[in-house]
Amino acid sequence: MASLPTGSPRPAFRALAQCFIPETARATDSQWRALESAVATALAARPARLRRQVRLFVRLIGFTARARYGTGFAGLGAARGTALLEGLAASRVLLFRRGVWGLRTLVMLGWYTDPAVIAALGYRASAAGWEARR
Amino acid sequence: MSAVRCHVAIVGSGAGGGTVAAALAPLVAAGKRVLVLERGPRFLDEDFTGRELDMAPALYADEGGFLTADGTMTLAFARGYGGSTIVYTGTSLIAPRRVIEQWAVPGIDYADLERRSRKYMEENGVQLLPPALVNENNQLFATGAAAAGFHAEQFPLNLRGCRGSSLCNLGCPNAAKQGTNRVQLPRAERMGVEVVTRALVTRLGERRLHVTVSARPAGGKGAEPEWAPGDYEIEAETVVLAGGVLGTTPLLLGSGLPGLPRRLGAGFTCHPAHILVAEHAREITNDVGHPKSFFVDRAEAEGYVLETCMYFPFITAKNLTGFGAGHSTFMQAFPRLQMILVLACDKAVPDNRIAVDRKGRPVVHYRFTDQVIESMVRATRASARIFFAAGALRVHAPSADPPLLEAAEAPRIDQRIDARHFRTGTISISAAHLMGGCAMGRDAASSVTDSRGVVHGLPWLRVADASLFPDSLEINPYLTIMALADRVAEGVLQDTAR
Numbered sequence: 001m002a003s004l005p006t007g008s009p010r011p012a013f014r015a016l017a018q019c020f021i022p023e024t025a026r027a028t029d030s031q032w033r034a035l036e037s038a039v040a041t042a043l044a045a046r047p048a049r050l051r052r053q054v055r056l057f058v059r060l061i062g063f064t065a066r067a068r069y070g071t072g073f074a075g076l077g078a079a080r081g082t083a084l085l086e087g088l089a090a091s092r093v094l095l096f097r098r099g100v101w102g103l104r105t106l107v108m109l110g111w112y113t114d115p116a117v118i119a120a121l122g123y124r125a126s127a128a129g130w131e132a133r134r
Numbered sequence: 135m136s137a138v139r140c141h142v143a144i145v146g147s148g149a150g151g152g153t154v155a156a157a158l159a160p161l162v163a164a165g166k167r168v169l170v171l172e173r174g175p176r177f178l179d180e181d182f183t184g185r186e187l188d189m190a191p192a193l194y195a196d197e198g199g200f201l202t203a204d205g206t207m208t209l210a211f212a213r214g215y216g217g218s219t220i221v222y223t224g225t226s227l228i229a230p231r232r233v234i235e236q237w238a239v240p241g242i243d244y245a246d247l248e249r250r251s252r253k254y255m256e257e258n259g260v261q262l263l264p265p266a267l268v269n270e271n272n273q274l275f276a277t278g279a280a281a282a283g284f285h286a287e288q289f290p291l292n293l294r295g296c297r298g299s300s301l302c303n304l305g306c307p308n309a310a311k312q313g314t315n316r317v318q319l320p321r322a323e324r325m326g327v328e329v330v331t332r333a334l335v336t337r338l339g340e341r342r343l344h345v346t347v348s349a350r351p352a353g354g355k356g357a358e359p360e361w362a363p364g365d366y367e368i369e370a371e372t373v374v375l376a377g378g379v380l381g382t383t384p385l386l387l388g389s390g391l392p393g394l395p396r397r398l399g400a401g402f403t404c405h406p407a408h409i410l411v412a413e414h415a416r417e418i419t420n421d422v423g424h425p426k427s428f429f430v431d432r433a434e435a436e437g438y439v440l441e442t443c444m445y446f447p448f449i450t451a452k453n454l455t456g457f458g459a460g461h462s463t464f465m466q467a468f469p470r471l472q473m474i475l476v477l478a479c480d481k482a483v484p485d486n487r488i489a490v491d492r493k494g495r496p497v498v499h500y501r502f503t504d505q506v507i508e509s510m511v512r513a514t515r516a517s518a519r520i521f522f523a524a525g526a527l528r529v530h531a532p533s534a535d536p537p538l539l540e541a542a543e544a545p546r547i548d549q550r551i552d553a554r555h556f557r558t559g560t561i562s563i564s565a566a567h568l569m570g571g572c573a574m575g576r577d578a579a580s581s582v583t584d585s586r587g588v589v590h591g592l593p594w595l596r597v598a599d600a601s602l603f604p605d606s607l608e609i610n611p612y613l614t615i616m617a618l619a620d621r622v623a624e625g626v627l628q629d630t631a632r
Contacts (some may be wrong), residue, residue, distance in 0.1 A: 019457070019458065020457040020458065020461075021457070021461075021462060022458065022459055022462055023462055038187060041191075042191075042197060045191060045196070045197065046196060046199075047495075050201070082458055085457070086458075089456070089457075089560060090560075094204070094205075094206070094558065094559045096559075097557065097558075097559030097560050098205045098206065098559040101559055101560060101562070102205070104457045105199075105452050105562075108448055108451040108452055109187075109448055109452075111451075112447040112448040112450075112451045112465070113185070113186045113187035113447070113448050115185075117447075118447045121447060121465060121466060121468040121469075122417075122468050122469035123421055123446070123447050123468055123469075124421055124422070125184060125299060125300045125301055125421040125422065125446070126184065126299065127182075127184055127297070127299050127301070127307035127308060128297065128299070129296075129297035129298030129299040129300065129308070129422055129423070130267065130297060130298040130422060130423065131297065132422070133419070133422050
């Protein structure tokens, strides 16, 4: 069974996603399910070592949130959560920068492959190519 | 375990393997058995849906996100009948003379490579896209380049009946792109070459291959394999490795064959690339039409090449640095976005090499040299000039901090875009032109194969893919792979005749 990097507590994953892509705050239940499924499927296909690294990094974020704000990441709210992630992304430590890059890329994979989301962006590529535009 | 004997076993079916298969097909009429072993599936025309979430996992290793050892670059390579020719854009350029001369491989003559390249340009329907089919994303590049003082050239493309889906990198849904899956492999099969898909070579021994054929997974794309699922021991008089750079070298490294050249795995190059995006005031045609019509070649003078490109929403999102509201705002401008792909012409250096882990899986060690970072920065500055000359409102430049440059900042491009902002781990860098690992050369001390792809000391074993390149090609590689593979096949034919 494929799983999210946060394991079972979904609020933490959704809080991360909302910091990376603010529009996900307005996602429907089915959009969340699709996003989470895409992320879990992508992770399941990657090497076990990489999956472990992602899970460890998510724990590190939770630990940092508790150490700095006295609450888990899900309890931080968008502003403090985003600030925490931006801090890690700007870190001198490559592992932290890579970790944020990897997590945000996973969330973007889940969101920007949703047909409704990309249609709303105005993306219209189709097999019919030019014929569809004339 | 089933035993199979053949005259030639070709591992891989992309630009190299497909070319060798077609060139060796006449051997079948002479009673020789020729096999192609492809680890990916044989995709059906209806499989190419153009949806990123469907196609990336089906076509690409690690969904296109294979990471280098330090996790700072993703490498894209496809698996399937046709290899990476399924997913390239069909840009068909002959290798630059100066690069081939700098390679200085004894036996490789530029005129010979050029002649062979032209043969495949003819065979694979290479042509220039008619102006009426060039979209605004490409037109803006050409006009912007001219206005900014750059010389843009039109890409020759291997197309027949392109409808302009713009989906080349997810596999053409209209069978227009003329990769080996459309040209060389079908012809080889008509002449009796056997192509076995879903056939993973797990071990290479002296004239032997251990192969595992897998059934199509439930709900998976592609046809069932041609052979019954199971394990096979293949005995071949000649083995040609053409599984791509991250197929061939790892297979050799994991083989334990005695006497393999010391240089095996060295000399990996890849044209590190990233996508630059600019926003215009009006909508432009960007997600319709062939995505890659023009390029600016500054390889010799400044170490980079700029190419037009247009990517799908997720790839675009991934390539914009950062996250949050600013990132989202840029994504919402999608119909107004123009894109340029910048490629750095890296050089073979000792740190950059291919290895294998304990399970024989490829590990790529890659460090961005100062030369590569400077090339990417120069390329980013040039792209920003082209974008602004084309009328862009703002440009997203990963090696600027903050990354958004407004048009008013155009006079400060050199100050704003600077190598000190090039921070690995925050910039999405990817590469699809994987080269090296089995470099051609004079002898076993300085290279892995000779100019016909024969592995030094192992006359039954040849390499026929981009692994052969002793250094970066500095331009899109598939036509050169085909030209070199043609030489490899010619060598096999000559050996067989003897």
